[in-house]
Amino acid sequence: MSGGVLVYAETTDSKIHPVSFELLGKAREIAEKLGLSVWSVIIGFGVRQSARELIYYGADRVYVYDHESLKDFNVLAYKEILVKLARETNPEIFLIGATPLGRSLAPRVAAALDTGLTADCTDLWVDEDGDLIQVRPAFTGNILAHIKTVSRPIMSTIRYRVMPMPKRDEGRKGEIIIKDPPEEIDARIRSLGIVSRRKVNLADAEVIVSGGRGLKSKEDLKMLEELAKLLGGVLGVSRPLVDEGWITKDHQVGFSGNTVKPRLYIACGISGSPQHLAGMRDSETIVAINIDPSAPIFRHADYGVVGDLYEVVPKLISMIKEVKGVSRP
Amino acid sequence: MGGEGLKIVVLIKQVPDIERVRFDVETGKIDRSSAPAETNPFDLHALEAAVQLKERVGGSITVISMGPRQAESSLRDALARGADRAILLTDTRFAGADTIATSRALAAAIRKLGGFDLILCGEKTVDGDTGQVGPEVAEILDIPHVAYVSEIREISGDEVIVVSDMGDKYLYEVKLPALLTVTRELNTPRLPALRDVLRARRKRIELWSADDLADYEDPSRFGIKGSKTIVVKVVVPKVEHRRGVIFRGGDAAEKLLKVLEEGGFVKP
Numbered sequence: 001m002s003g004g005v006l007v008y009a010e011t012t013d014s015k016i017h018p019v020s021f022e023l024l025g026k027a028r029e030i031a032e033k034l035g036l037s038v039w040s041v042i043i044g045f046g047v048r049q050s051a052r053e054l055i056y057y058g059a060d061r062v063y064v065y066d067h068e069s070l071k072d073f074n075v076l077a078y079k080e081i082l083v084k085l086a087r088e089t090n091p092e093i094f095l096i097g098a099t100p101l102g103r104s105l106a107p108r109v110a111a112a113l114d115t116g117l118t119a120d121c122t123d124l125w126v127d128e129d130g131d132l133i134q135v136r137p138a139f140t141g142n143i144l145a146h147i148k149t150v151s152r153p154i155m156s157t158i159r160y161r162v163m164p165m166p167k168r169d170e171g172r173k174g175e176i177i178i179k180d181p182p183e184e185i186d187a188r189i190r191s192l193g194i195v196s197r198r199k200v201n202l203a204d205a206e207v208i209v210s211g212g213r214g215l216k217s218k219e220d221l222k223m224l225e226e227l228a229k230l231l232g233g234v235l236g237v238s239r240p241l242v243d244e245g246w247i248t249k250d251h252q253v254g255f256s257g258n259t260v261k262p263r264l265y266i267a268c269g270i271s272g273s274p275q276h277l278a279g280m281r282d283s284e285t286i287v288a289i290n291i292d293p294s295a296p297i298f299r300h301a302d303y304g305v306v307g308d309l310y311e312v313v314p315k316l317i318s319m320i321k322e323v324k325g326v327s328r329p
Numbered sequence: 330m331g332g333e334g335l336k337i338v339v340l341i342k343q344v345p346d347i348e349r350v351r352f353d354v355e356t357g358k359i360d361r362s363s364a365p366a367e368t369n370p371f372d373l374h375a376l377e378a379a380v381q382l383k384e385r386v387g388g389s390i391t392v393i394s395m396g397p398r399q400a401e402s403s404l405r406d407a408l409a410r411g412a413d414r415a416i417l418l419t420d421t422r423f424a425g426a427d428t429i430a431t432s433r434a435l436a437a438a439i440r441k442l443g444g445f446d447l448i449l450c451g452e453k454t455v456d457g458d459t460g461q462v463g464p465e466v467a468e469i470l471d472i473p474h475v476a477y478v479s480e481i482r483e484i485s486g487d488e489v490i491v492v493s494d495m496g497d498k499y500l501y502e503v504k505l506p507a508l509l510t511v512t513r514e515l516n517t518p519r520l521p522a523l524r525d526v527l528r529a530r531r532k533r534i535e536l537w538s539a540d541d542l543a544d545y546e547d548p549s550r551f552g553i554k555g556s557k558t559i560v561v562k563v564v565v566p567k568v569e570h571r572r573g574v575i576f577r578g579g580d581a582a583e584k585l586l587k588v589l590e591e592g593g594f595v596k597p
């Protein structure tokens with residue numbers, strides 16, 4: 001086995017982003033088809049200990065760049081490392097998570113290597129000619145494009161939570177190679193730290209209760225949030241509410257917000273624009289509550305309630321409280 | 330930044346109205362005549378940021394787009410909104426470009442302009458949705474970039490301090506010249522005044538061909554010839570079959586509760 005499928009393992013605060021494990025699972029599958037190895041690269045400070053995790057999830061070899069100067073994400077420094085490593089190791093395929101960080105970093109690496117990059121893929125497979133097919137949604141998910149890359153390495157960014165999470169196997173063996181950090185960090189960009197943390201993490205939520213234009217006032221979001229909490233979930237919204245300034249963008253579900261895939265998605269007063277559907281249509285169970293029986297959201301729902309959310313939701317809340325034995329105030 | 334203020338370049342793209350564009354389910358082809366063209370909404374925030382910076386510290390704004398001649402209308406709109414100069418890269422040799430071939434053409438055009446301090450563009454386009462062209466242009470020009478900029482805090486002679494919204498919000502200090510891709514939270518684009526629209530009508534839009542950029546990039550790297558990715562097939566995704574059970578009337582909430590209980594979402 002000479003060539004490899006290289007996976008960039010993204011870290012925040014020296015913790016590996018789970019998309020990296022999903023990519024290793026996919027890389028394993030492709031590598032076995034093509035007779036390649038799976039390599040991974042991790043960059044940061046205090047990340048050395050995590051290298052073994054990457055082996056447990058499927059890497060045969062892990063390149064580690066662990067240095068204080070690499071603690072904060074610096075797109076120029078990280079790019080330089082990845083470009084140099086790719087030139088040294090000549091991977092066939094190079095996969096990066098389509099997180100905000102990955103989508104900022106990958107294009108620079110691709111441009112430096114003068115190779116093709118396919119953004120935000122939702123599937124990858126090897127076709128009968130042995131070529132890698134990269135599938136990505138286009139036009140807010142109305143079509144799926146199948147893309148081949150004619151240059152090497154083939155580079156793609158892959159969406160979080162579309163590939164299955166592989167099984168962690170502590171019995172897996174692999175090689176860890178500690179690499180020197182770059183002698184000089186490109187100082188044209190300086191990270192001054194985090195100014196605010198994300199308040200809600202929609203991508204990882206199991207249950208999301210979302211509100212849309214059917215809400216009459218900002219205060220009414222509290223009602224949906226109460227329902228979300230009772231179900232062990234978080235509050236989402238459609239774009240108009242963010243545009244109105246009712247709530248921050250980290251709550252926004254849709255094409256220009258977050259793509260989500262919870263076990264349960266409850267859309268309240270959301271008509272179901274293509275822009276919104278693009279962000280939630282892969283949810284496991286979809287419930288829609290809407291007063292308009294012709295709202296497009298009903299065509300994408302497992303269960304629909306045609307009714308006024310101001311009647312249905314409070315009733316539902318009090319019934320759930322009863323079941324759960326939560327005493328009324 | 331010289332005596333004449335900030336030299337700003339804004340990259341814009343004309344796109345179909347994504348909410349209205351139709352698809353031929355048989356061929357998977359986009360029927361571009363089904364929806365009017367507009368400027369990529371994210372790019373309007375980049376242009377607004379440029380205009381605000383110019384108002385603050387002085388300077389000039391050049392907008393560059395690549396596309397067919399009808400993209401002139403987006404450039405004219407940009408002139409009405411406050412750009413000083415507009416350039417359209419238009420040539421059949423630019424056609425069919427993937428992101429890297431697009432970036433090569435845009436970077437070559439920026440080089441041809443001469444000096445610049447700041448390049449601004451939207452975080453992505455609503456039709457391509459890759460978000461790759463900004464960072465690729467920055468790499469080709471060998472300048473730093475920050476993606477997902479939701480706030481421009483300070484700009485001085487040779488650096489800019491910005492907030493990048495990557496879920497968590499990061500503060501970066503970046504040396505100029507630099508490229509920023511911006512989010513919709515950065516600002517609210519103003520509509521141009523009628524007199525500016527009328528004035529923009531008389532302004533000239535410069536048309537540059539692949540040959541015009543030949544001193545800055547090998548034209549074989551533009552368009553479909555310069556592309557490294559090929560769309561081999563376009564399919565319309567099967568809409569996942571949903572049960573589509575509808576509850577109406579007074580006991581709808583009770584029925585929904587039952588569903589939630591059966592799904593294990595509500596437990597005593």
